[in-house]
Amino acid sequence: MHALLTGPIFYLSSGVCIIGMVVRLYLYFKGLSWQLDRVAYKQYPVMGFKGAVRSIYKWLIPYGTYGWRSQPVMAAAFFGFHLGVVLIPLFLIGHNVFMAEKLGFSLFTISACTADILAWVAVASLFFLILRRLVLAEVRIMTDRKDWGVLLISMAPFMTGMLARYGVGDYSFWINAHILTGEIVLLAIPFTKLSHVFLFFASRAQLGMDFGIKRGGLKGTKMAW
Amino acid sequence: MPEGTLCNKKPVDTAQGITTLLADQSGKTYYQEMKSxxxxxDLLWKTIQNTCKSRIRTWLEICAHCGMCADSCFLYLANDRDPKQVPAYKIQSTLGEIIKKKGKVDNAFMLHAMEVAWAQCTCCNRCGTYCPHGIDTGIMFGYLRGLLYQQGFVPWEMKIGAGMHRVYQAQMDISSEDYIDTFEWMVEEYEDEYPGLTVPVDVEDADIMYTVNAREAKHYPEDLAEAAILFHIAGEKWTVPTKGWELTSLAMFAGDWAACKIQVQSVYDAMERLKPKRMIGTECGHAHRATVVEGPYWAGLKSGRPPVESIHYIEWLAEALRSGKLKIDPAKRIKEKCTLQDSCNYVRNHGLRDTAREILSYIVEPGYFIDMDPNRQHNFCCGGGGGFNGIGYFRKQRNVGLKVKRDQILATGATLVIAPCHNCWDAIRDLEEEYEIGIRWSFLKPLIIEMLEIPEHLKPVEEE
Structure with a gap:
């Protein structure tokens, strides 16, 4: 089972994820239309590029925008959760050892202590986000099965990884469950709302171009959206 | 009854058609017919397939349903935080559903969608600034309005307004002759006070081609005279076109994209014909957005810009004050607590966030200007944008929506609200009528005329 999960299924899920992301990103930008979107993308490439970068950059900075600052608690939970779910999978030592073995390359790594802190912050933030979804009427009204599904899918490798990390019960069971649920995430990324992991950049870039070119950018006004 | 005699899928493009619709008082029969x-x-789904591309589809798909857009919406706040007023919910439950169902929706759904599209969103685009994913719900509501218009589900006044643009290339039934006559008549009224005051009509190669809101010609002709006076005193070489003088676009509010193109093309034709150096539009927000910001795209101009440089009236005013073309008598500056209504259409959606404030720095005595909170690009819609002001069918909802602006104004303590935008001006007038908070409101033109230093050579000659 372990060999299957770390062998063919790993390559398959990684391949589907990467190819899926590339195809969807290509289709996204191919689907942009200057006349339908009413943005002269190609006429002002420099202004468009600057607007796109500004929009992405500002929104990636905690409290970097008016929107983030106006909802400080939500912003804390959002970044608490996303820092963990982005940094740990990419930079945990264990993951990079695995990547070096399977893919022939590895990335910068973070210490186990840093990973622990990030993980606990992410778990706390996640519970806040779940609570928020249950309690706040303005969130509850929109929450559907897909939202819970995405939360479940993205929580699963986290929880199983934590259980394996702290040696709760059978390590080999949890590590296999961790790999399997991680691979489910990889497979889900191009086809579900998890596509926001890459479409966030596309969507923000588009709105950044819109404001960078049409809605104020050519007037010299830099607005971060 | 698949198609009504008044309410149907066909745009109104004859004067007779407009007269017939207008005769149906408050659209009583029109809305009755709409229920059937x-x-x-098939047409709905085909249109979506042809026009709903990756931008909007991605927005609908990746919306995390996080509710962060809720507090950004003045209608959500004004309606006691009703979760059904959350922008993401409003668009997902209308446009999102139409797409999910591949256009197979029924009459009751479309009636509901019409109410949401015109009475629960003014397309102010504020929610777009709150969404981490960059989802601009206002843009999607603009798109939804187009789909609803195509199917005949459009408020009565919007259908008439779009028809006016198709027939008269103006939002009201004003002919070119009527317009020029009104302008000339108003200017004549002020000739004694301002010797040499004229309306240069159809002058080629002028520095400025001035365009207006038809409401000025119909209801506020003083505004035309004020524009002429200010250009005259500033020594501008300006002109008005006999055709293509209307800056506004109710067609944009209606979602009638073909009419949008007809309207904006008439102004661009005037630019091509008269070859002015610049076009300056009156103190109107949506009109600027329609003709200067969105218009080039409807007209198929790949540059995304009108044929000649086009600026908002406040840009010209700021420039004239800065350069000394217009001089303010410091003794006559405003000494009354005042505030400024930022128009969504040229502030949030065209970056002019400091221009009006520069003007106020010349005309308001220091210490008397108090900004609203929030302000500039974060300001709330006046409460009547996107056509909301003009729709009788949704008047109650509009009046509720005015509460946020009312409270913003009250918090400043101002008794004068400066509103360089027709829609904002109307909404603030209506909120005073509805809530009686003791304010007055004004465009910039009349305020500035009152405090101008008139150059000696432009003053009337005193009779011996």
Whole structure:
């Protein structure tokens, strides 16, 4: 089972994820239309590029925008959760050892202590986000099965990884469950709302171009959206 | 009844058609017929497939349903935080559903969608600034309005307004002759006070081609005279076109994209004909957005810009004050607590966030200007944008929506609200009528005329 999960299924899920992301990103930008979107993308490439970068950059900075600052608690939970779910999978030592073995390359790594802190912050933030979804009427009204599904899918490798990390019960069971649920995430990324992991950049870039070119950018006004 | 005689899928493009619709008082029969209007689901779905591309589809798909847009919406706040007023919910439950169902929706759904599209969103685009994913719900509501218009589900006044643009290339039934006559008549009224005051009509190669809101010609002709006076005193070489003088676009509010193109093309034709150096539009927000910001795209101009440089009236005023073309008598500056209504259409959606403030720095005695909170690009819609002001069918909802602006104004303690935008001006007038908070409101033109230093050579000659 372990060999299957770390062998063919790993390559398959990684391949589907990467190819899926590339195809969807290509289709996204191919689907942009200057006349339908009413943005002269190609006429002002420099202004468009600057607007796109500004929009992405500002929104990636905690409290970097008016929107983030106006909802400080939500912003804390959002970044608490996303820092963990982005940094740990990419930079945990264990993951990079695995990547070096399977893919022939590895990335910068973070210490186990840093990973622990990030993980606990992410778990706390996640519970806040779940609570928020249950309690706040303005969130509850929109929450559907897909939202819970995405939360479940993205929580699963986290929880199983934590259980394996702290040696709760059978390590080999949890590590296999961790790999399997991680691979489910990889497979889900191009086809579900998890596509926001890459479409966030596309969507923000588009709105950044819109404001960078049409809605104020050519007037010299830099607005971060 | 698949198609009504008044309420149907066909745009109004004759004067007779407009007269017939206008004769139906408050659209009583029109809305009655709408309740039986059938949906052409095939056309709806085909239109979506042809026009709903990756931007909007991605927005609908990746919306995390996080509710962060809720507090950004003045209608959500004004309606006691009703979760049904959350922008993401409003668009997902209308446009999102139409797409999910591939256009197979019924009459009751479309009636509901019409209310949401015109009475629960003014397309102010504020929610777009709150969404981490960069989802601009206002843009999607603009798109939804187009789909609803195509199916005949459009408020009565919007259908008439779009028809006016198709027939008269103006939002009201004003002919070119009527317009020029009104302008000339108003200017004549002020000739004694301002010797040499004229309306240069159809002058080629002028520095400025001035365009207006038809409401000025119909209801506020003083505004035309004020524009002429200010250009005259500033020594501008300006002109008005006999055709293509209307800056506004109710067609944009209606979602009638073909009419948008007809309207904006008439102004661009005037630019091509008269070859002015610049076009300056009156103190109107949506009109600027329609003709200067969105218009080039409807007209198929790949540059995304009108044929000649086009600026908002406040840009010209700021420039004239800065350069000394217009001089303010410091003794006559405003000494009354005042505030400024930022128009969504040229502030949030065209970056002019400091221009009006520069003007105020010349005309308001220091210490008397108090900004609203929030302000500039974060300001709330006046409460009547996107056509909301003009729709009788949704008047109650509009009046509720005014509460946020009312409270913003009250918090400043101002008794004068400066509103360089027709829609904002109307909404603030209506909120005073509805809530009686003791304010007055004004465009910039009349305020500035009152405090101008008139150059000696432009003053009337005193009779011996």
């Amino acid at each position: 209007l059938e949906i052409d689901s």
